[in-house]
Amino acid sequence: MTTFEKTPDWLDWHAAPSRPRFQVPRGAVDTHCHVFGPGARFPFAPERKYTPCDASAEQLFALRDHLGFTRNVVVQATCHGADNSAMTDALRASGGLARGIATLRPGVSDAELRELHDAGVRGVRFNFVKRLVDAAPQQDLRDVVERIAPYGWHVVVYFEAPDLADLRDFLLSIPVPLVIDHMGRPDVAKDAHGPEFEAFLDFMRARPDIWCKVTCPERLSVSGPPALDGQRDAYRDVVPFARRVVEEFPDRVLWGTDWPHPNLTGHMPDDGLLVDFVPRIAATSELQHKLLVDNPMRLYWPDLR
Numbered sequence: 368m369t370t371f372e373k374t375p376d377w378l379d380w381h382a383a384p385s386r387p388r389f390q391v392p393r394g395a396v397d398t399h400c401h402v403f404g405p406g407a408r409f410p411f412a413p414e415r416k417y418t419p420c421d422a423s424a425e426q427l428f429a430l431r432d433h434l435g436f437t438r439n440v441v442v443q444a445t446c447h448g449a450d451n452s453a454m455t456d457a458l459r460a461s462g463g464l465a466r467g468i469a470t471l472r473p474g475v476s477d478a479e480l481r482e483l484h485d486a487g488v489r490g491v492r493f494n495f496v497k498r499l500v501d502a503a504p505q506q507d508l509r510d511v512v513e514r515i516a517p518y519g520w521h522v523v524v525y526f527e528a529p530d531l532a533d534l535r536d537f538l539l540s541i542p543v544p545l546v547i548d549h550m551g552r553p554d555v556a557k558d559a560h561g562p563e564f565e566a567f568l569d570f571m572r573a574r575p576d577i578w579c580k581v582t583c584p585e586r587l588s589v590s591g592p593p594a595l596d597g598q599r600d601a602y603r604d605v606v607p608f609a610r611r612v613v614e615e616f617p618d619r620v621l622w623g624t625d626w627p628h629p630n631l632t633g634h635m636p637d638d639g640l641l642v643d644f645v646p647r648i649a650a651t652s653e654l655q656h657k658l659l660v661d662n663p664m665r666l667y668w669p670d671l672r
């Protein structure tokens with residue numbers, strides 16, 4: 368049996384999240400979450416940049432039910448490299464209630480692609496965050512896109528705001544839909560109407576098939592988590608950024624918990640309070656329904672609509 372010691376300053380996920388005050392609409396989808404191992408069953412990748420705590424599919428589904436969600440999109444995390452077996456095991460265990468996003472290398476076989484599709488994978492993730500992965504040659508990524516296009520998959524992209532200028536032309540040349548993680552990680556100490564976030568919105572405007580996850584206030588926030596007297600002010604500096612995206616692109620936004628919150632060392636969010644963040648960024652029930660149900664269903668379960 369392989370055992371793993373998690374990175375020492377890594378925080379465990381919240382063991383007893385509160386029940387959200389905000390009741391999500393029926394059929395809500397958590398479109399950004401991960402499973403980690405368990406390492407003894409699904410060993411972490413030798414090339415990983417961090418070793419997480421275990422976070423199993425059963426624990427993910429228990430959280431889903433506790434928060435009032437119906438479905439998940441399980442995103443392959445870098446600690447598992449291109450071995451998608453923990454993620455696909457979660458998809459199979461979900462009874463059709465989870466879709467997945469894989470990590471692929473260019474030489475992926477047709478048999479593997481078919482198997483991933485049958486398990487529920489609907490996209491591949493390109494990660495450009497330097498502390499998480501070594502850079503992949505753009506030609507490798509183009510080769511992967513060529514392989515997934517026939518399956519109708521999309522590309523989930525993770526980058527940080529300062530890298531958008533260099534990536535923009537490459538990303539816009541990818542001939543399948545794009546889903547951008549965490550609003551392209553803006554620096555929320557800056558102005559939500561300033562040039563950096565304008566550049567991101569301008570990128571979203573460049574094509575009608577670019578989607579955005581308005582996720583990770585806990586990761587982006589400088590103002591920080593809720594004070595002891597309640598969650599009203601939690602992550603307040605992220606609100607104007609997320610609202611801008613939700614209000615300009617109501618049909619192209621997605622939401623997720625990011626459970627079990629990789630690489631958080633400052634504080635670990637209460638997932639119930641994260642759900643309570645939703646009405647602050649999607650102010651009407653119509654926007655909330657699009658964000659949590661209509662949009663993810665259109666992208667991940669088009670046959671059920």
Ligand code: 0GY
Nearest residue numbers: 443444445446499625629630
């Ligand atoms: C981060 C955030 C994430 C890390 C990963 O694949 C990963 O390791 O996704 C996240 O959940 O989006 O910045 O460390």
